[in-house]
Amino acid sequence: MPIMSAIESAVCRSAAWRSFARRGVLPWALDGHALHGDVLEVGGGSGAMAAGVARANPEVQLTVTDVDDAMVESARTRLAAHRNVTVQAADVTALPFDSGTFDAVTSFLMLHHVVDWRAAVAEVKRVLKPGGAFIGYDLTDTRLAHWVHRADGSPHRILAPEELKHALRADGFTGITVSTAFCAHLMRFYACSPAAKS
Numbered sequence: 701m702p703i704m705s706a707i708e709s710a711v712c713r714s715a716a717w718r719s720f721a722r723r724g725v726l727p728w729a730l731d732g733h734a735l736h737g738d739v740l741e742v743g744g745g746s747g748a749m750a751a752g753v754a755r756a757n758p759e760v761q762l763t764v765t766d767v768d769d770a771m772v773e774s775a776r777t778r779l780a781a782h783r784n785v786t787v788q789a790a791d792v793t794a795l796p797f798d799s800g801t802f803d804a805v806t807s808f809l810m811l812h813h814v815v816d817w818r819a820a821v822a823e824v825k826r827v828l829k830p831g832g833a834f835i836g837y838d839l840t841d842t843r844l845a846h847w848v849h850r851a852d853g854s855p856h857r858i859l860a861p862e863e864l865k866h867a868l869r870a871d872g873f874t875g876i877t878v879s880t881a882f883c884a885h886l887m888r889f890y891a892c893s894p895a896a897k898s
């Protein structure tokens with residue numbers, strides 16, 4: 701089920717985006733947070749960020765998901781050379797994984813496409829192991845972001861940083877940081893699922 705406009709889909713699959721995503725966006729988005737163990741990427745698109753994660757962290761087992769079958773196919777092709785990656789279709793609001801499966805969940809520039817983003821955040825929390833991390837970045841609710849998405853006609857629900865922070869807190873995440881960048885057009889976030897009590 702395609703969610704993005706034809707233009708956005710084309711950009712997401714372009715060689716230019718893949719190169720920029722891996723070299724420039726990924727290090728900024730991860731903000732020095734190390735990935736280990738089982739990692740899930742939601743809304744992974746054509747696998748641009750996943751390729752960087754897989755290459756930099758060969759010991760990580762990375763599961764890349766997307767709701768759009770065309771994106772899943774594209775990511776499967778692009779990531780086929782990485783033995784530590786599996787790609788499958790999945791809607792972030794109803795993830796087909798057991799609770800407590802992943803050490804980290806990454807979400808890069810995808811939450812604003814999920815109209816029911818609260819369900820997405822709850823699902824991320826459910827599939828994280830105790831102590832697991834939710835890491836990512838997204839657009840913020842600027843006029844420009846609203847204008848672009850209204851113009852291209854794709855379903856969207858662009859979040860204010862405070863909204864995301866409140867939702868993460870309400871869902872029980874701890875250690876939450878949500879910080880804006882690039883004239884507040886983007887926000888980077890990090891949150892932890894509380895560690896199990898011993």
Ligand SMILES: C[S@@+](CC[C@H](N)C(=O)[O-])C[C@H]1O[C@@H](n2cnc3c(N)ncnc32)[C@H](O)[C@@H]1O
Nearest residue numbers: 703743744745748766767768791792808810813
């Ligand atoms: C702007 S693209 C970003 C792709 C990738 N994360 C990147 O940084 O290159 C957003 C992606 O989110 C996916 N998406 C939108 N809604 C989704 C949902 N409910 N569940 C899973 N993926 C979704 C879209 O199909 C699209 O591939």
